[in-house]
Amino acid sequence: MRKFAIQSLILLSLSAVAAAEDLSDADEIVSRANLAAYYVGADGRSEVRMIISDAQGRQQRRQFTVLRRDVAEGGDQQFLVVFSQPSDVRGTAFLVDKHVDRDDDRWLYLPGLDLVKRISAGDKRTSFVGAHYFYEDVSGRRPSDDSHELIETTDAFYVLRHEPKDAATVEFASYTTWIDKLTFLPMKIEYRNSAGKEYRRVEVVEVQEFGGHPTVTTSRVMDLAGGGQTDMQFRYIQYDVGIPQDIFTERSLRTPPREWLERPAE
Amino acid sequence: MKHLLPALFLCLLLPAGLFAQEDPWGEDDWDDEEQESRWSGFVEGGFGTRFSADPLIDNPHTLEEIRWRLESEWQPGRYTFGFKADAAYDGIEGQWTGEVRDLTLAFTAGASTDLKIGRQVQTWGTGDLVFLNDLFPKDFVSFFAGRDDEYLKAPGNAIRISKYAPAVNIDFSWTPVFEPDIYLTGERFSFFSPIAGGNVAPDPPLSAIEPEKSLSNGEFALRLFRNVEGREYALYAYNGFFKQPRALTEDLEPTFAAMTSLGASLRRPAGPGLLNSEVSYYASRDDRGGSDPLIPNDQFRFLAGYEWEARPNFTVGLQYYLEWTLDYDVLIDNSPFPQYEADEFRHLLTNRLTYRAGRDRYTWSLFTFYSPSDQDFYLRPIFTYRHSDQWSVYAGANLFGGNKPDTFFSQLQDASNAYLRVRYNY
Numbered sequence: 301m302r303k304f305a306i307q308s309l310i311l312l313s314l315s316a317v318a319a320a321e322d323l324s325d326a327d328e329i330v331s332r333a334n335l336a337a338y339y340v341g342a343d344g345r346s347e348v349r350m351i352i353s354d355a356q357g358r359q360q361r362r363q364f365t366v367l368r369r370d371v372a373e374g375g376d377q378q379f380l381v382v383f384s385q386p387s388d389v390r391g392t393a394f395l396v397d398k399h400v401d402r403d404d405d406r407w408l409y410l411p412g413l414d415l416v417k418r419i420s421a422g423d424k425r426t427s428f429v430g431a432h433y434f435y436e437d438v439s440g441r442r443p444s445d446d447s448h449e450l451i452e453t454t455d456a457f458y459v460l461r462h463e464p465k466d467a468a469t470v471e472f473a474s475y476t477t478w479i480d481k482l483t484f485l486p487m488k489i490e491y492r493n494s495a496g497k498e499y500r501r502v503e504v505v506e507v508q509e510f511g512g513h514p515t516v517t518t519s520r521v522m523d524l525a526g527g528g529q530t531d532m533q534f535r536y537i538q539y540d541v542g543i544p545q546d547i548f549t550e551r552s553l554r555t556p557p558r559e560w561l562e563r564p565a566e
Numbered sequence: 567m568k569h570l571l572p573a574l575f576l577c578l579l580l581p582a583g584l585f586a587q588e589d590p591w592g593e594d595d596w597d598d599e600e601q602e603s604r605w606s607g608f609v610e611g612g613f614g615t616r617f618s619a620d621p622l623i624d625n626p627h628t629l630e631e632i633r634w635r636l637e638s639e640w641q642p643g644r645y646t647f648g649f650k651a652d653a654a655y656d657g658i659e660g661q662w663t664g665e666v667r668d669l670t671l672a673f674t675a676g677a678s679t680d681l682k683i684g685r686q687v688q689t690w691g692t693g694d695l696v697f698l699n700d701l702f703p704k705d706f707v708s709f710f711a712g713r714d715d716e717y718l719k720a721p722g723n724a725i726r727i728s729k730y731a732p733a734v735n736i737d738f739s740w741t742p743v744f745e746p747d748i749y750l751t752g753e754r755f756s757f758f759s760p761i762a763g764g765n766v767a768p769d770p771p772l773s774a775i776e777p778e779k780s781l782s783n784g785e786f787a788l789r790l791f792r793n794v795e796g797r798e799y800a801l802y803a804y805n806g807f808f809k810q811p812r813a814l815t816e817d818l819e820p821t822f823a824a825m826t827s828l829g830a831s832l833r834r835p836a837g838p839g840l841l842n843s844e845v846s847y848y849a850s851r852d853d854r855g856g857s858d859p860l861i862p863n864d865q866f867r868f869l870a871g872y873e874w875e876a877r878p879n880f881t882v883g884l885q886y887y888l889e890w891t892l893d894y895d896v897l898i899d900n901s902p903f904p905q906y907e908a909d910e911f912r913h914l915l916t917n918r919l920t921y922r923a924g925r926d927r928y929t930w931s932l933f934t935f936y937s938p939s940d941q942d943f944y945l946r947p948i949f950t951y952r953h954s955d956q957w958s959v960y961a962g963a964n965l966f967g968g969n970k971p972d973t974f975f976s977q978l979q980d981a982s983n984a985y986l987r988v989r990y991n992y
Contacts (some may be wrong), residue, residue, distance in 0.1 A: 388605070422874060
C-alpha cells in the first residue's frame with residue numbers, strides 16, 4: 301500500500317509534464333472520468349466496507365461484495381451487491397440494471413420474507429443502506445443528467461462545475477469536481493445548495509492500481525451541514541474476470557452466486 | 567547523513583501512517599467471511615395491549631413475549647445448509663414456543679437448476695400485503711399482534727425447484743403436507759361466527775380440520791416468469807386448498823376447501839414509479855356451481871397498484887384490490903346466513919406511506935386498508951428507530967374498525983392494539 305502511495309506521489313509530480321496535452325472540452329473530461337470511475341475493464345468485483353459515523357460519533361458498519369458487468373462501455377451496466385454484515389442485513393441483496401436511455405431497474409431481496417422488492421426509479425439520491433452515500437454514488441450518475449463547465453486546469457486537476465438539467469430531481473444546485481489529469485478519477489466532489497453553500501463533500505483518500513487500472517480503494521463522504529461521514533474501503537478488487545450476464549438476475553438475489561462472490565486468493 | 571534518506575522516506579510516509587492510525591477498521595475484519603459458518607440472530611422483547619377490552623377474552627394484552635432467534639448457514643462443497651429458528655416465551659399462551667423458520671439443503675443441479683429442500687419461507691407475486699397468487703402460508707395472528715413483518719410469512723415444508731432459462735424461468739414448489747395460514751382461533755383475538763351471529767372466542771381455541779395427509783392432498787405451486795426490458799411478466803398455477811378454514815364439514819366443523827388457481831402478473835416502471843397488476847382465478851373444486859353453502863364459491867381476484875417516491879425519502883403506494891365471488895345468486899339462494907355472506911364484489915383500497923429520515927435511522931410508515939364495500943378499515947402505523955447495528959426499537963399499532971359486525975376488519979375491532987418491541991441483534 302505504501303509503495304502505491306509513493307508511486308502516486310511520483311505520478312502526481314509527473315502530471316506537470318502532461319500539461320502540454322491538457323483537455324479543454326468539459327464533456328470529454330466528464331466522459332473519461334465516468335469511464336475511469338465506473339467502467340474499468342469489462343467487469344469487476346470488489347469487497348466493500350463502510351463505517352457510517354453520525355454527528356455524535358456513533359458508528360454503524362456495512363460490508364458487502366459488488367459484482368459489476370458492463371453491457372456497453374460507457375453505457376448500460378449491471379450490478380449485484382450482496383451484504384455480509386451486519387447480521388440483520390446479511391443475505392440482503394441488491395440488483396441494478398443501469399440504463400443510459402431510461403431509468404435504472406432496481407430490486408432488493410429481503411431474505412427474511414423471501415421477498416424480491418422492486419425499488420422505484422426516483423429513489424436514487426437517498427441514503428444507500430444508511431450510509432451518507434446515495435444509491436447514485438454507488439452505480440454512477442449519468443453524465444447527461446448535468447451540464448458541465450471546465451472552470452480551471454491546475455497542475456494536477458481539471459476542475460469542473462456541474463449543474464443539474466432537472467433541478468427538481470436532485471438536492472444540489474451545483475457540484476464541483478477535481479478530476480485527476482492522469483487517472484481521470486474524480487478526487488474530490490463538493491456539492492452546493494441554492495445558497496451556494498457547500499453541504500456535502502466526497503473525497504478519494506487512497507488510489508491503488510489493479511491490473512494496470514488506477515482504482516479508488518478508500519473514499520469518504522462528509523455531511524457538512526448535519527455532521528457525520530461515511531468511510532468506504534474497497535478490497536480484493538479484480539477486473540475482467542468474465543462474470544456472465546445471467547449472474548445479474550433474480551436467481552442471484554435468492555441464491556447468491558458463490559463462484560463469483562468467493563474471495564480470490566491474493 | 568546516512569539517516570537522512572530514511573528520514574525523508576518517513577516524511578513521505580507520514581500522511582499514510584497517520585491515516586492508518588485513524589483507520590477505524592481493524593485489519594482483521596476482512597477475514598470475517600473466511601469462516602465457513604457463523605451464528606447470528608437477535609433477542610427481542612415485545613409488549614402490546616388492547617385499546618379497549620374484548621368482552622370475550624380476559625387478557626388485555628395482545629403481545630407479551632421474549633424471543634430468541636438463532637440462525638446460521640453452512641456451505642460444504644456445492645451444498646448450502648440453512649438454519650433459522652426462534653424460541654420464545656409467549657405470555658399470552660403462557661408457554662414456551664419454538665419455531666423452525668428455515669431448515670434447508672440447497673444446491674445447484676446442472677447449470678441452470680436450483681433446488682431447495684426443507685422448511686422454508688416462500689414468497690412471490692406483486693401485491694403489497696395483498697396476496698392473490700402467493701398461496702404460501704401466512705401468519706395473520708403475528709401480523710395483527712405487531713410482530714415483525716417477517717412473521718407474516720409462515721414457513722412450510724417444501725421442495726422448491728427453480729429452473730432458469732432465457733425464454734422463461736420456472737419455479738415449482740411442492741408442499742407434500744398442506745400448510746394452512748395461521749388463522750384466528752379465539753385465543754388471542756376473537757372472530758366473527760355466522761352461526762353465533764357475533765364474535766366468538768372458543769375454548770379450546772378453534773382448530774380446523776385439515777385435509778388428510780396423502781400424496782394427492784399436497785400443494786403444488788408453479789410460477790413461470792420472465793423479465794423483458796424491465797417489465798416482469800409472470801404466470802401462476804396452484805393446486806391445493808383455500809388457506810383459511812372457510813368451509814364447513816357436514817358436522818359443521820371448520821375445514822379447508824379444495825382449490826385450484828390460475829393467475830398472472832405484471833410489474834413495470836411507469837412514469838416516476840412502479841406499476842403492478844395481478845389477477846387470479848380461484849376454482850373451488852368441490853363447489854364449482856356455487857350451490858353448496860358449506861364450501862366457498864369460485865372467485866376472481868384483481869389487483870392494480872402504483873408506487874412512487876413523491877418526495878425524497880417519502881414513498882407512496884396505492885393499490886386497488888377486488889374479490890369477485892362468482893355464482894353469487896346461487897350462493898345467496900343456498901346460504902343459511904345470506905346476511906353474513908361477503909358482498910359479490912369486495913373492493914379494497916390500500917395506501918402505504920413511508921418516510922425515512924436520518925439516513926434510514928428513523929422510519930415512519932402507515933399502511934391503510936379500507937374497504938368501501940365492507941365499510942371497514944385497518945390502520946397499521948409503525949415507527950422504527952435503528953439505534954445501532956445492534957439495537958432497534960419498533961413502536962406501532964393495529965387499528966381496526968367498521969360498521970358491520972361480520973366483515974373482515976370490523977370483526978377485529980376489539981383486537982385494536984398498540985405495541986412496542988426492542989431488539990438486540992448479535
